[in-house]
Amino acid sequence: MRQILALAAVLAVAPLGAQQAAFHVSNYDLTLDLPETGKTIEGRAELTVVRTARADTLVLDLLDLAVKRVWLVGKPAGFTQDDAHVRVFVGGVRADTLRVALEYAGAVTDGLIVGTDGAGRWMAFGDNWPNRARHWIPSIDHPRDKATVTWSVRAPSDRKVVANGTLLEETTIPLAPDPDGSFGRGVQRTLTRWRESHPIPVYLMTIAAAPLVRYDLGKSACGFARDGGCVSQMVYVAPEQRPSMPGDFRYAGDIVDFFSHLVAPFPYEKLAHLQSSTRFGGMENASAIFYADGGFRKGGTNASTIAHETAHQWFGDAVTEREWSHLWLSEGFATYFEELWTRHAFGDSAFQREMAGTRVELLRDPVVAARPVIDSTQTELMQLLDANSYQKGGWTLHMLRSLVGDSAFFRGIRDYYAAHLDGNASTDDLMAAVEGRAGMKLGWFFDQWLRRPGYASLTTNWKYDAASHRVVLEVEQGPRFAAYRFPLLIDVTDASGVVHRVRVEIGAERSTRVTIPLALAAAPRSLAFDPAVELLAEFHLR
Numbered sequence: 001m002r003q004i005l006a007l008a009a010v011l012a013v014a015p016l017g018a019q020q021a022a023f024h025v026s027n028y029d030l031t032l033d034l035p036e037t038g039k040t041i042e043g044r045a046e047l048t049v050v051r052t053a054r055a056d057t058l059v060l061d062l063l064d065l066a067v068k069r070v071w072l073v074g075k076p077a078g079f080t081q082d083d084a085h086v087r088v089f090v091g092g093v094r095a096d097t098l099r100v101a102l103e104y105a106g107a108v109t110d111g112l113i114v115g116t117d118g119a120g121r122w123m124a125f126g127d128n129w130p131n132r133a134r135h136w137i138p139s140i141d142h143p144r145d146k147a148t149v150t151w152s153v154r155a156p157s158d159r160k161v162v163a164n165g166t167l168l169e170e171t172t173i174p175l176a177p178d179p180d181g182s183f184g185r186g187v188q189r190t191l192t193r194w195r196e197s198h199p200i201p202v203y204l205m206t207i208a209a210a211p212l213v214r215y216d217l218g219k220s221a222c223g224f225a226r227d228g229g230c231v232s233q234m235v236y237v238a239p240e241q242r243p244s245m246p247g248d249f250r251y252a253g254d255i256v257d258f259f260s261h262l263v264a265p266f267p268y269e270k271l272a273h274l275q276s277s278t279r280f281g282g283m284e285n286a287s288a289i290f291y292a293d294g295g296f297r298k299g300g301t302n303a304s305t306i307a308h309e310t311a312h313q314w315f316g317d318a319v320t321e322r323e324w325s326h327l328w329l330s331e332g333f334a335t336y337f338e339e340l341w342t343r344h345a346f347g348d349s350a351f352q353r354e355m356a357g358t359r360v361e362l363l364r365d366p367v368v369a370a371r372p373v374i375d376s377t378q379t380e381l382m383q384l385l386d387a388n389s390y391q392k393g394g395w396t397l398h399m400l401r402s403l404v405g406d407s408a409f410f411r412g413i414r415d416y417y418a419a420h421l422d423g424n425a426s427t428d429d430l431m432a433a434v435e436g437r438a439g440m441k442l443g444w445f446f447d448q449w450l451r452r453p454g455y456a457s458l459t460t461n462w463k464y465d466a467a468s469h470r471v472v473l474e475v476e477q478g479p480r481f482a483a484y485r486f487p488l489l490i491d492v493t494d495a496s497g498v499v500h501r502v503r504v505e506i507g508a509e510r511s512t513r514v515t516i517p518l519a520l521a522a523a524p525r526s527l528a529f530d531p532a533v534e535l536l537a538e539f540h541l542r
């Protein structure tokens with residue numbers, strides 16, 4: 001997800017209750033009838049539910065909409081509904097895999113955002129992050145519970161329906177006769193069906209139903225789609241925006257190509273980019289990225305947002321954080337892989353400029369100074385969308401790459417991805433994968449950068465020792481945060497103007513004195529610290 005436009009809603013963490021933890025939904029078949037105007041929808045949800053522990057009551061999240069009927073393994077079943085949950089008694093069924101169907105209806109207030117576009121046309125867009133799917137999908141609404149999904153949406157034929165996965169059908173529904181027996185006065189409706197055959201969390205399940213037109217971006221990453229073929233991409237835009245296509249979507253092919261080669265084949269069936277009414281700048285719905293309408297209308301969505309949301313298809317979508325407190329595994333990865341694409345497309349100096357820019361933001365962000373990245377005490381999910389999850393998470397990956405080197409870093413990331421594809425992961429899973437390739441223990445690194453607040457605050461002082469022809473460096477770490485351990489790159493400019501790049505190890509001590517491993521005939525002109533922008537630190541010179 002990309003920068004929040006409005007932080008109006010405050011949503012509390014809904015922990016997965018013990019009863020819910022006893023069940024796992026493996027598939028959703030969701031059928032929706034959408035209106036021509038207004039917000040009232042009718043739905044039928046057929047869930048394949050796996051019982052993973054002893055439990056008699058299936059508890060599903062559902063807000064606002066009223067359940068009319070429930071079927072359990074094909075038979076009408078009793079249920080209760082309160083303002084947050086639907087409870088279905090399943091104690092009478094012995095099998096551990098159950099089919100549960102719910103028929104429900106009502107006016108949607110959130111999750112499925114229904115309104116009109118700038119031209120007054122009715123439209124609807126799903127916008128579920130973090131826990132708003134439960135406003136319109138009876139579900140186990142937690143990132144840990146991933147499932148496949150089939151969408152069957154009946155909507156007026158002048159609205160294009162786009163959803164996750166592969167398009168199965170788009171069929172015009174025969175008009176029912178009017179009461180006088182004549183045809184042709186009703187609104188023509190179309191049934192559109194999409195199928196996502198890889199498990200995704202409920203917060204990424206989405207539909208769009210809006211007056212959109214398709215702009216084809218062609219195929220890329222050939223041989224690097226999940227089935228070995230190519231990845232098809234397209235943009236769905238409001239008709240009046242079509243002349244401005246492709247804009248920065250001209251980079252979309254290269255972006256998918258780059259990540260597919262760097263990480264793993266593209267995880268889904270296609271990749272659609274949609275002009276939408278998401279409250280976020282961009283939202284990484286699996287295989288159907290939604291971008292804010294405003295971005296399209298003000299000169300087009302930019303390449304870095306496209307790269308960010310596309311990187312999420314691997315990180316966040318295909319491999320999902322097991323708990324919200326590990327959100328950096330989604331946002332930090334998308335932030336850093338967006339920067340890696342910038343480096344690939346625009347070069348190392350553009351990349352370093354971006355990293356230096358995000359470091360400036362980090363160093364002055366009060367959240368970074370006050371709270372750790374893995375923040376299990378934060379119960380307001382929207383508050384997790386901060387500089388810790390994004391920029392500091394991205395910077396942690398950057399420092400990890402500098403520490404272990406490109407080869408171990410990317411092999412470790414690929415191992416991590418392969419081990420958790422279509423599933424969930426925690427920070428320790430990532431650490432174990434990189435440790436396996438780097439051949440070193442990394443607990444100290446993950447602890448200092450992710451489990452405590454702050455950044456390195458360094459005061460440096462050096463002097464040239466003529467007797468030994470060496471420079472002696474002192475590094476003091478200020479009292480604001482605990483001391484950090486890190487490698488420090490230094491560019492030493494000697495008396496004749498030649499630059500020597502050296503690396504020294506700084507320990508997690510308040511004060512470190514180190515001799516720079518470089519023989520110099522005379523005092524150097526200058527020392528430049530961290531010239532490659534690899535350390536999350538502020539430097540003070542003494």
Ligand SMILES: [Zn+2]
Nearest residue numbers: 001002331334
């Ligand atoms: Zn993001």
